[in-house]
Amino acid sequence: MAREKKLARKTIRTFVREGAAILLILTIALVWVIILSLLLSKTPAKTLGYFFLGPLQNTYYFGNMLNGSIPLIFGGLGVSLAMRSGNFNLGGEGQIYSGALVTTLCAISLAPLGIVGAFLALVLGALVAGALAGVSGFLRMQWNTSELITSFLLSNAVVLVVNHLISGPFLDPSTSLMATRKIPEAFRLPLLLPPSNLSMALPIAILAVVVVQLYLYKTKSGYELRMTGLNPFFAKYGGIDTRRYMVLPMVLSGALYGLGGGLAIYGTYYASIKEFSSGMGWNGLAVALIAKSKPTAVIPAALFFAYIEAGARSAMLHSDVTFEIAAIVQSIVFFLISSEVLLNLFTKRGKQ
Amino acid sequence: MQFTIPILHSAVTIMTPLLLASMGGLFTELTGMLNIALEGLLLMGAFSSVICSHYTGSMVVGTLLGIACTMGLSAILAVVTLNLKSNVFITGLAVNLLSAGLTVVLCFSLFGNKGVVVFDNIPSLPLLGTPSLARIPILGDIFIGHSAFVYLSWLLLGICYYTLYGTPFGFRFRATGLHQEALSALGLSPNRYKFFAFLISGFTCGLGGAMLTLNLGAFVPNITAGKGWIALVIIFLGNKKPLGLLLAALVFGLADAFSNYAQGALQVPSDFILALPYLLTLLAMVGSSIYAKKKGAIES
Numbered sequence: 175m176a177r178e179k180k181l182a183r184k185t186i187r188t189f190v191r192e193g194a195a196i197l198l199i200l201t202i203a204l205v206w207v208i209i210l211s212l213l214l215s216k217t218p219a220k221t222l223g224y225f226f227l228g229p230l231q232n233t234y235y236f237g238n239m240l241n242g243s244i245p246l247i248f249g250g251l252g253v254s255l256a257m258r259s260g261n262f263n264l265g266g267e268g269q270i271y272s273g274a275l276v277t278t279l280c281a282i283s284l285a286p287l288g289i290v291g292a293f294l295a296l297v298l299g300a301l302v303a304g305a306l307a308g309v310s311g312f313l314r315m316q317w318n319t320s321e322l323i324t325s326f327l328l329s330n331a332v333v334l335v336v337n338h339l340i341s342g343p344f345l346d347p348s349t350s351l352m353a354t355r356k357i358p359e360a361f362r363l364p365l366l367l368p369p370s371n372l373s374m375a376l377p378i379a380i381l382a383v384v385v386v387q388l389y390l391y392k393t394k395s396g397y398e399l400r401m402t403g404l405n406p407f408f409a410k411y412g413g414i415d416t417r418r419y420m421v422l423p424m425v426l427s428g429a430l431y432g433l434g435g436g437l438a439i440y441g442t443y444y445a446s447i448k449e450f451s452s453g454m455g456w457n458g459l460a461v462a463l464i465a466k467s468k469p470t471a472v473i474p475a476a477l478f479f480a481y482i483e484a485g486a487r488s489a490m491l492h493s494d495v496t497f498e499i500a501a502i503v504q505s506i507v508f509f510l511i512s513s514e515v516l517l518n519l520f521t522k523r524g525k526q
Numbered sequence: 527m528q529f530t531i532p533i534l535h536s537a538v539t540i541m542t543p544l545l546l547a548s549m550g551g552l553f554t555e556l557t558g559m560l561n562i563a564l565e566g567l568l569l570m571g572a573f574s575s576v577i578c579s580h581y582t583g584s585m586v587v588g589t590l591l592g593i594a595c596t597m598g599l600s601a602i603l604a605v606v607t608l609n610l611k612s613n614v615f616i617t618g619l620a621v622n623l624l625s626a627g628l629t630v631v632l633c634f635s636l637f638g639n640k641g642v643v644v645f646d647n648i649p650s651l652p653l654l655g656t657p658s659l660a661r662i663p664i665l666g667d668i669f670i671g672h673s674a675f676v677y678l679s680w681l682l683l684g685i686c687y688y689t690l691y692g693t694p695f696g697f698r699f700r701a702t703g704l705h706q707e708a709l710s711a712l713g714l715s716p717n718r719y720k721f722f723a724f725l726i727s728g729f730t731c732g733l734g735g736a737m738l739t740l741n742l743g744a745f746v747p748n749i750t751a752g753k754g755w756i757a758l759v760i761i762f763l764g765n766k767k768p769l770g771l772l773l774a775a776l777v778f779g780l781a782d783a784f785s786n787y788a789q790g791a792l793q794v795p796s797d798f799i800l801a802l803p804y805l806l807t808l809l810a811m812v813g814s815s816i817y818a819k820k821k822g823a824i825e826s
Contacts, residue, residue, distance in 0.1 A: 210631075214635045313812055313815075317816045317819050318819060319815040324811060324812070327808045330804045331805050332801075456619075498628075498630040498640075499627070500627070502628055505627060506620070506624075510606070511612075513610040513611060514612070515611050
């Protein structure tokens with residue numbers, strides 16, 4: 175018993191230390207918001223006020239911020255699953271975008287089927303996105319081609335093809351927007367916090383976190399996936415079919431991205447708008463890195479990123495900076511988040 | 527067949543930034559680091575050199591300052607990666623994200639514009655070549671009459687080859703990637719060579735980026751459009767050898783030049799043409815890994 179208690183205390187201590195290190199990194203990133211505002215804005219106080227408090231000032235902005243975190247949760251989960259198995263999925267941009275387009279088109283043509291059609295359209299979107307990521311997994315399994323590079327290249331090409339499909343064959347001529355036709359009214363998710371965009375997709379995202387958590391820690395397949403990621407040789411000699419875990423996690427990862435894209439259509443956009451998902455894939459990756467691939471940590475990490483984006487948007491609307499300062503802040507996070515020196519800053523040396 | 531000569535001529539222009547970026551990337555690759563920051567470094571080079579040319583009124587000074595800015599960014603990348611012991615892949619992503627964001631933010635605060643910024647005071651790049659050389663049939667048409675960047679890239683390729691294969695400095699570089707411990711055993715610091723490699727990447731990407739914008743006399747957001755990634759693939763396809771880089775860069779230059787031509791002549795959607803470099807790169811990656819696997823199977 176005493177030993178167990180000691181172990182529990184040790185786990186808590188590591189948790190606090192890791193958390194402190196990550197908080198430090200996020201604080202450094204936020205300090206850069208202040209520096210950038212002082213350098214770039216003529217009214218820095220106003221800019222900072224809108225950046226930090228804008229997303230929290232009323233239910234409209236707050237709801238929109240929460241809504242912005244939904245695709246990041248899906249993306250973060252997707253990348254986490256892949257990383258846990260030792261794979262890297264860099265194709266989030268293409269997967270989320272193609273998943274969204276497939277879901278939109280299927281939803282329009284499956285409208286007569288009602289709720290079954292809505293469900294099918296989501297599944298089809300996730301499948302296409304999953305297959306897209308699966309290609310990279312397959313290439314790695316078959317010929318050891320780096321999935322990191324192939325998933326990125328494939329995604330870049332797919333984004334361009336989807337752009338073409340949206341602005342060409344599937345363009346809705348009745349609007350001036352570069353977008354497809356809208357999905358049927360009956361398929362749209364109810365709003366949770368009007369007048370904001372926040373939709374029922376949020377509980378679905380939280381459900382997805384629970385499912386991924388249970389899969390990773392409570393199923394045989396999840397165990398095998400984690401083992402393969404921790405030590406592929408150990409896993410292989412332990413009798414795990416490691417080749418399978420080069421493909422399956424990539425497919426799941428892509429499918430989660432695709433689902434995120436599909437739900438963004440059902441909950442927020444109602445049509446595939448050209449480049450609507452631009453940046454979501456990369457942010458999903460950042461979220462997974464901050465969360466250190468832990469599904470439960472994906473939610474706070476996604477909220478942090480959504481907060482930065484919402485803050486930048488609010489500062490852009492009310493002050494004189496552009497939205498892209500969010501990208502700079504995010505890049506600072508990327509710079510520091512994998513640093514062993516910073517992450518171990520609070521651990522005592524020589525004591526394990 | 528009249529169109530082949532202009533295509534070849536523009537292929538030589540198009541391949542130059544790719545060749546330059548891949549040369550810098552070769553050094554980081556040889557020290558055992560996958561440098562995905564090439565894209566961001568190129569973009570930073572493109573932006574800073576055109577801005578500096580605009581404000582100093584001289585393309586030479588502007589290019590030099592642009593190179594200095596890009597080397598500064600690569601030095602940050604090196605310090606964070608080596609001294610703070612970060613994952614080079616993730617810090618590389620950070621550089622790409624930072625360049626994409628910073629260039630737009632600075633464009634907006636300097637010119638109040640997030641789109642294309644045209645600089646009227648930047649003249650078009652002078653094209654070099656003596657008439658007597660240009661009169662050589664075919665070869666003269668293809669290789670003469672380019673900007674200084676093109677010839678500079680060839681010169682640098684020679685220097686790169688000599689450095690890597692003819693100097694102790696180059697041997698140590700290659701040793702860093704092959705067997706880091708051997709270097710440490712000699713009392714040399716592997717991290718020092720890695721640091722140099724990042725600086726060299728910054729230098730060549732600064733130069734390559736400068737060519738992109740000075741050619742246009744304008745800055746376009748995301749003007750690099752994946753060129754840094756293609757440079758990375760060129761390193762793999764070129765089998766991590768300087769002359770291989772030249773060949774692989776030429777292949778991409780040709781593909782790009784041809785697709786530019788096809789866009790005008792054939793009725794292919796422009797998005798598909800833009801997607802072509804990525805798909806070709808993908809095919810090349812798969813092809814080279816199949817080859818590597820077959821070769822490995824024979825050897826073992």
